[in-house]
Amino acid sequence: xxxxxxxxxxxxxxxxxxxxxxxxxxxxxxxxxxxxxxxxxxxxxxxxxxxxxxxxxxxxxxxxxxxxxxxxxxxxxxxxxxxxxxxxxxxxxxxxxxxxxxxxxxxxxxxxxxxxxxxxxxxxxxxxxxxxxxxxxxxxxxxxxxxxxxxxxxxxxxxxxxxxxxxxxxxxxxxxxxxxxxxxxxxxxxxxxxxxxxxxxxxxxxxxxxxxxxxxxxxxxxxxxxxxxxxxxxxxxxxxxxxxxxxxxxxxxxxxxxxxxxxxxxxxxxxxxxxxxxxxxxxxxxxxxxxxxxxxxxxxxxxxxxxxxxxxxxxxxxxxxxxxxxxxxxxxxxxxxxxxxxxxxxxxxxxxx
Amino acid sequence: xxxxxxxxxxxxxxxxxxxxxxxxxxxxxxxxxxxxxxxxxxxxxxxxxxxxxxxxxxxxxxxxxxxxxxxxxxxxxxxxxxxxxxxxxxxxxxxxxxxxxxxxxxxxxxxxxxxxxxxxxxxxxxxxxxxxx
Ligand SMILES: [Zn+2]
Numbered sequence: 001x002x003x004x005x006x007x008x009x010x011x012x013x014x015x016x017x018x019x020x021x022x023x024x025x026x027x028x029x030x031x032x033x034x035x036x037x038x039x040x041x042x043x044x045x046x047x048x049x050x051x052x053x054x055x056x057x058x059x060x061x062x063x064x065x066x067x068x069x070x071x072x073x074x075x076x077x078x079x080x081x082x083x084x085x086x087x088x089x090x091x092x093x094x095x096x097x098x099x100x101x102x103x104x105x106x107x108x109x110x111x112x113x114x115x116x117x118x119x120x121x122x123x124x125x126x127x128x129x130x131x132x133x134x135x136x137x138x139x140x141x142x143x144x145x146x147x148x149x150x151x152x153x154x155x156x157x158x159x160x161x162x163x164x165x166x167x168x169x170x171x172x173x174x175x176x177x178x179x180x181x182x183x184x185x186x187x188x189x190x191x192x193x194x195x196x197x198x199x200x201x202x203x204x205x206x207x208x209x210x211x212x213x214x215x216x217x218x219x220x221x222x223x224x225x226x227x228x229x230x231x232x233x234x235x236x237x238x239x240x241x242x243x244x245x246x247x248x249x250x251x252x253x254x255x256x257x258x259x260x261x262x263x264x265x266x267x268x269x270x271x272x273x274x275x276x277x278x279x280x281x282x283x284x285x286x287x288x289x290x291x292x293x294x295x296x297x298x299x300x301x302x303x304x305x306x307x308x309x310x311x312x313x314x315x316x317x318x319x320x321x322x323x324x325x326x327x328x329x330x331x332x333x334x335x336x337x338x339x340x341x342x343x344x345x346x347x348x349x350x351x352x353x
Numbered sequence: 354x355x356x357x358x359x360x361x362x363x364x365x366x367x368x369x370x371x372x373x374x375x376x377x378x379x380x381x382x383x384x385x386x387x388x389x390x391x392x393x394x395x396x397x398x399x400x401x402x403x404x405x406x407x408x409x410x411x412x413x414x415x416x417x418x419x420x421x422x423x424x425x426x427x428x429x430x431x432x433x434x435x436x437x438x439x440x441x442x443x444x445x446x447x448x449x450x451x452x453x454x455x456x457x458x459x460x461x462x463x464x465x466x467x468x469x470x471x472x473x474x475x476x477x478x479x480x481x482x483x484x485x486x
Contacts, residue, residue, distance in 0.1 A: 015449045047448060048426035049467040053479060057368075057465040085477055094479060098368040098465055100404070332449070341426050348425055353470065 004128045005174035005307065007135060007166040008067025008316055011279040011324050012058035013159040013266050016045040017331045018339045020154045026336045027149045034154055039240025043157035043267025045334055046143045048342050050158065052081045053091050055272075056141040057098040059162040063137065064099060066321035067164055071099035074164070076106035076136030078123050080116025080271045081160075082189070083143045084109055095139065106133065113187060114236055115297030116140065117161070117271040122177050122303060124165040135166030142270035147195035148345055155239050157267025161275035171312035172282060172291070176223055179303045180215050187298035207300045208242055209249065215302035216250045216294050223306050227251035231289040234260030234277040236296035238268045246294075259284060260293075265328055278307075280324035287311040356471075360478055367480035370463055372441060374403035381405065383441040407463025408486065409437035416452045423469045431455050435483060446482045460486040 019042050021031040035041065046055070056079055064071060077092045084091045092107040106127065110116040117140015124136035141160025146152030165174070186207035189196040212235055220226065227233070233252045235243040240263050247257040260277030269276055274295040281291055291307040340346050365371050372383030376399030377392040383405055389396035414433035417424070424430060431447040433455070447455060448466060461483040468478040 047466075049448065049482070051467060051477075053477075054465050054467060061465075094368075097365060098479070100365075100369055332451075344426075348422075353423060353425070353472075 003170045003173045004167040005170045006172040008164040010062025011161040014046045017042040046158040051085045053094045055160040056095045056139045059160045063162040075133035078120030079139045080110040113297035114270045115295040118295040118303040140271035140275040144270045155268040159269035160272040161279045172309045176306045181301040184300035211302035212246045215304040219304040232281045232291045236274045237263035240264040283323040285309040370405040373400045381440045405439045409435045412436045462486045
């Protein structure tokens, strides 16, 4: 049977960072408490001229470079985010133009909190498998917002990942994918509201853990695998603690989850979160490696993927496109004042912007 | 609407650093030209689209302190004349740097960024800027 799966991939994380200690200083919280509570040491902050379109373009270009591909070879473009720059005008149109796709293109923006990007991956995979297209791109990207002083302000960050999925030169075969969905009021944002609201009691057990762990278990049942059959496991990572606990609940150890756990360094990139982790794993993966990847979107649902890496991965590594770890080497730390200016928490007059 | 239609017409060029290459002498131009200023008539019908790599180095630069309102969150910022490896010289903002990190000759690469937005309800303009390579 013909293989289909990841042909190339690329991520982008903005260069700026803020530490939880600096946010805690402003709101009179104990930084030690925050650091231990959510296990986030710093989070990425977009520059004032960055948004989901620009982050997606950078990730998409890196993916094309790594795959030795041209934009005109991409036949579908799906972008998942909860911070699309426009309420009406698809980010996919801007990103497609910036990478030079053809006029003949399937595209749309997706929304499902933090799993909209992986929903796009499933969509592109299905199109590839059905023969509708040869190759398409799915992007998960966000510049998420936490209300000033809210617990989410310590984690909400920015970043994105583009996955090119096709059936030729597949480097990481997606052998199976499945999803779980339920109506859960754990986190939402109403139209026109700048910041999200979270149903405190719902965020942990009935939302994140129920969906992530169920999807992970179902995948292992479907593939008749056990945790030890995987070299890597990566989960949605709203903070540093949840994915570690989910990993343990499913029977995975630190060796398996540490490579894809980036939230402690960059914060929660929402739609980008699991996909950036997967990207970091693919940066180091070798022929024969198996990966279990599970995303989570509030509202709520999870998408699980069973991925098997083959020797084509070496070609991707050889093209020298920037890796996630390399990107994290160059950072600039902001104080809260600069962060508030960058994130537009300080509002300028109507005549200015 | 004039600004919007010009912006739209030029967006592939601004998004992708799309210029023209003269089929007669091989010179590359950005912004795009319909006729090669060196070959003149010999270039007619031979100018083809060419996507510049975006790699280059800082030829000269200035630090902008008195910024237009749209750049309030970014000032002071660096505006540089960049010598692209493909040939053309272009002006662009250099982002994610402190002004004291900038030097003539430093290598840069192009990035995709927001250039401006037309108020709270208007269109968002995107295009190329540069960052240290
Ligand atoms: Zn010429």
